[in-house]
Amino acid sequence: MESKKNINATAKEKKLLKALHNNPSKVILKRVNALFFIIFALFLILVGRLYQMQIRNKAFYEEKLVTSGTLSTLTEGTARGQIYDAKNQPLVTNKAIQTITFTRGNTVTADEMRQIAIKLVTIIPDSVKTDTLTERDKKDFFLASPENLAMVQARLTAKEKIDKKTGEKLPESKLYAKYIEKVTDKEITYNADTELAAKLFKRMNATSNFATTIIASGTFTAAQQAVLAENERTLNGIGVGTTWEREYTVSPLTSIIGTVTSEKTGIPLEVLDDYLAKGYSLNDRVGTSYLEKGYEEILHGKNTVKQVTVDKNGNVTNEKTLTKGKKGKNIKLTIDPEFQEGVQNILRNNFEMMQAEGYATYSDGAYAVVMNPTTGEIYAMAGISHDMATDDIKNDVLGTIQNGFVPGSVVKMGTITAGWENGVLSGNQVLDDQPIEIQGSAVKQSWFTRGQVTPISAVQALEYSSNTYMIQTALNILGQPYQRGMGIFTSRLEESFQKMRGTYAEYGLGAATGIDMPGESKGFKGEEPTAANYLDESFGQYDTYTPLQLAQYAATIANDGKRVAPHIVEGIYGNNTDGSLGTLEKKIESKTLNTVAIDLENVKLLQQGMFQVTHGGNMATGKNIMENASVNINAKTGTSETFKLNENGMPVYLSVNNVVAYAPSENPQIAIGVMVPNTIIREDGETTHANQYITRDIVNLYNTMYKFK
Structure with a gap:
C-alpha cells in the first residue's frame, strides 16, 4: 500500500514538471493574481478600520487619546x-493655613510657569508667605521669558559660545550660566508685583514632574478662591488647599517640646535614608529635636497616597486617592503645669533671695528635677539661668538635661557602693576619719574632725559628709591602703578610675539616663587620670553631672537599687472626630535599666545614712531640709570649693550647693535632684543653704497639691 502512494506522488510531480516545462508563464500568472487578491483584501480591511476610528468612532478615540497617559504616585x-500636659491642656497644636499648590506636568515650560505666576499675582493677596529671592532667582525669572532669553543670547559673541579647551560649542548648561552673567541689574529691578511673581515662579520651577508643591500660603477670601476656580484652565496645575503650622503655647516647657522642619526643608539629609526606608517622602515635615523628634513616628501620622494621570500633553487629567491620610496620634505628658510652675517659682524665689544676700553674683542659676522613683514619671523639670552681666534670670528647663555641674558630696553613696562592689568595704564598716597626708599634696581632712582621728561608720560618713572616709575607700580600691606620708603608684590608676565610674554609672551618674527624648548630656568625665583627680573624684570634685542624673541617682536609692528610665510622656492617645485628644491607646510603662550590684542590706544602709543627714545630731549636714518640712525627707547635700577672679583680679571663693533627696522617707513617692552652682563663700566660711530650702519647699508643694499616700 505504501509503495502505491509513493508511485502516485511521483506521477503527480512528473505531471507538474511537464506543465512548467511546456507553459511556465501561465503558472506564475496564477500565483501573482492570488498574491494581488490577498493584498487587496488586506487593504480593504485597513480602510474599514480607519473609517471606524476616524469617522464612525472619532469622538471615542479622541477622548481616549486625551485621557490616556502616564500614571504617577504622589504622597501628601x-x-x-x-x-498635651498632664491636665489635658494642649502645649502644641496645629493651625490650619490656606495654601496655593502647583502640580507640575512633564511638558510645562518655564515661560508657561512665568505667565501663571504673573496671573496669580493679580488674584492672591500680596501678604501671602512664599520664598525669598536671591539675585540668581530674579535672573532666572527674567530669562523665563522667551523674548528676554533671545535678547540676552544675542549679547554673547560667537567666541563666548565656544569651549576654549575643545573648540566645540558649549553645552546648554554652561551657555545658560553665561546668559545669567549678561543680565543687568537694571533688568532685575522689580516692583512689588513682579517680585512676588518671581517668588511664586521660584517655587514652581523647583517642583519635580508630577509632584505637588505649596507655592504660597496665607488667608484667601471666598472671592479670591472663586476667581482661582474660574481661571483653572489658564492656571494649569494651580490648586487651593490647606496645610498646617505648629502653634506652641507659652510655657516653661516649650523648650523641651522641640521643633519640626518646614515642608520646604523636608527631611534632614543626615537622616534621609532612614526615613525613606520607613515610607516617608522627601518633603515630609519631621521632628528635629527633643519630644518632637523622640516621638516622631507617633506624631507623624499616615500620609495620603494619590495616583495622578497625566495626558500626552503633560496635563494632569485625573487624581485618585489610593490611601487616605490619617492625622498623627497625640502624646500626653506626665507634667502637671501647675506643679511645674510651682517648682519654677520656688527656684526663682530662692535665687532672688540669694541675689539679695550677695551669694548669686557668679552663679549660673538653679535647677531641679522631680520624678517618681518606681515608675520613672517626671513630675517637674525646672530651671532658671542667670545672666551674670545683667543679673537677669530666665526660665531654662533644658538646663536640667544639658547643663553639667560638679556634684560635690552627693556622690558619697556611690563611693561607698564602689567600696562594697570591689570588696574593700564590708557593711557598715568603721574607718578612722583622719587627715590624709600624701607626698606632694596638700593635707586633706574632713570639716568636722579638725585634724583629729575619729572612728566613724559608713552611715556616719554620710551623715557627717566625711571626705577622708571616701579617700581611704578610693585608695583601697587602688590597692594601696592609706599610710601617712605615702606615695601613690599609678599603674592601676586608670583601672581604678573605671571601677569607680562604673559604679556611679549604675546609679545614672555619668551615663545616659534613658529619658524618652534625645538631647540629654551625660555630663563631663575629666580626661586627666592623675592621682589627685582620682581622689577628688571619690568625694565629687572632678566629673560633672546634670540635674536629671542627680534625680535618677536619688530615685535609684529610694527604689532599693533599681534604676528606672525617666520618662516625660505618660501615654499615647488617639483623636476625637474634631481632632482633639482622644482615648488612651498605649500607656508608657516603667522600664528598669539595671539593679545596683549590692545586697539590699547595703542599700538600706545608704537609706539610713541619708535619713541621718536630715535627722541626725549636731554634725548632720542637711538638717535645714527638715525645717518646717511636712513629711520626713531623706537626702544628701553636696558642696565643693573653687574660685574665680573678680574684676580686680582677686580670688572669689565659690561652692556648688546640691541635694539628692526623696520623700517620704518611709514610703518614697518622689525623688529630687537640685543643683545651685557657683554660690559665693563668705570670708567667715558661710554660703547659702538655698539648695536645702528648695528641696524642702518642693516636697511641701507636692504634699499640698497631691497628698502623699
Whole structure:
C-alpha cells in the first residue's frame, strides 16, 4: 500500500514538471493574481478600520487619546499629632493655613510657569508667605521669558559660545550660566508685583514632574478662591488647599517640646535614608529635636497616597486617592503645669533671695528635677539661668538635661557602693576619719574632725559628709591602703578610675539616663587620670553631672537599687472626630535599666545614712531640709570649693550647693535632684543653704497639691 502512494506522488510531480516545462508563464500568472487578491483584501480591511476610528468612532478615540497617559504616585503629608500636659491642656497644636499648590506636568515650560505666576499675582493677596529671592532667582525669572532669553543670547559673541579647551560649542548648561552673567541689574529691578511673581515662579520651577508643591500660603477670601476656580484652565496645575503650622503655647516647657522642619526643608539629609526606608517622602515635615523628634513616628501620622494621570500633553487629567491620610496620634505628658510652675517659682524665689544676700553674683542659676522613683514619671523639670552681666534670670528647663555641674558630696553613696562592689568595704564598716597626708599634696581632712582621728561608720560618713572616709575607700580600691606620708603608684590608676565610674554609672551618674527624648548630656568625665583627680573624684570634685542624673541617682536609692528610665510622656492617645485628644491607646510603662550590684542590706544602709543627714545630731549636714518640712525627707547635700577672679583680679571663693533627696522617707513617692552652682563663700566660711530650702519647699508643694499616700 505504501509503495502505491509513493508511485502516485511521483506521477503527480512528473505531471507538474511537464506543465512548467511546456507553459511556465501561465503558472506564475496564477500565483501573482492570488498574491494581488490577498493584498487587496488586506487593504480593504485597513480602510474599514480607519473609517471606524476616524469617522464612525472619532469622538471615542479622541477622548481616549486625551485621557490616556502616564500614571504617577504622589504622597501628601497629613496633620501632625498634638502634645498635651498632664491636665489635658494642649502645649502644641496645629493651625490650619490656606495654601496655593502647583502640580507640575512633564511638558510645562518655564515661560508657561512665568505667565501663571504673573496671573496669580493679580488674584492672591500680596501678604501671602512664599520664598525669598536671591539675585540668581530674579535672573532666572527674567530669562523665563522667551523674548528676554533671545535678547540676552544675542549679547554673547560667537567666541563666548565656544569651549576654549575643545573648540566645540558649549553645552546648554554652561551657555545658560553665561546668559545669567549678561543680565543687568537694571533688568532685575522689580516692583512689588513682579517680585512676588518671581517668588511664586521660584517655587514652581523647583517642583519635580508630577509632584505637588505649596507655592504660597496665607488667608484667601471666598472671592479670591472663586476667581482661582474660574481661571483653572489658564492656571494649569494651580490648586487651593490647606496645610498646617505648629502653634506652641507659652510655657516653661516649650523648650523641651522641640521643633519640626518646614515642608520646604523636608527631611534632614543626615537622616534621609532612614526615613525613606520607613515610607516617608522627601518633603515630609519631621521632628528635629527633643519630644518632637523622640516621638516622631507617633506624631507623624499616615500620609495620603494619590495616583495622578497625566495626558500626552503633560496635563494632569485625573487624581485618585489610593490611601487616605490619617492625622498623627497625640502624646500626653506626665507634667502637671501647675506643679511645674510651682517648682519654677520656688527656684526663682530662692535665687532672688540669694541675689539679695550677695551669694548669686557668679552663679549660673538653679535647677531641679522631680520624678517618681518606681515608675520613672517626671513630675517637674525646672530651671532658671542667670545672666551674670545683667543679673537677669530666665526660665531654662533644658538646663536640667544639658547643663553639667560638679556634684560635690552627693556622690558619697556611690563611693561607698564602689567600696562594697570591689570588696574593700564590708557593711557598715568603721574607718578612722583622719587627715590624709600624701607626698606632694596638700593635707586633706574632713570639716568636722579638725585634724583629729575619729572612728566613724559608713552611715556616719554620710551623715557627717566625711571626705577622708571616701579617700581611704578610693585608695583601697587602688590597692594601696592609706599610710601617712605615702606615695601613690599609678599603674592601676586608670583601672581604678573605671571601677569607680562604673559604679556611679549604675546609679545614672555619668551615663545616659534613658529619658524618652534625645538631647540629654551625660555630663563631663575629666580626661586627666592623675592621682589627685582620682581622689577628688571619690568625694565629687572632678566629673560633672546634670540635674536629671542627680534625680535618677536619688530615685535609684529610694527604689532599693533599681534604676528606672525617666520618662516625660505618660501615654499615647488617639483623636476625637474634631481632632482633639482622644482615648488612651498605649500607656508608657516603667522600664528598669539595671539593679545596683549590692545586697539590699547595703542599700538600706545608704537609706539610713541619708535619713541621718536630715535627722541626725549636731554634725548632720542637711538638717535645714527638715525645717518646717511636712513629711520626713531623706537626702544628701553636696558642696565643693573653687574660685574665680573678680574684676580686680582677686580670688572669689565659690561652692556648688546640691541635694539628692526623696520623700517620704518611709514610703518614697518622689525623688529630687537640685543643683545651685557657683554660690559665693563668705570670708567667715558661710554660703547659702538655698539648695536645702528648695528641696524642702518642693516636697511641701507636692504634699499640698497631691497628698502623699
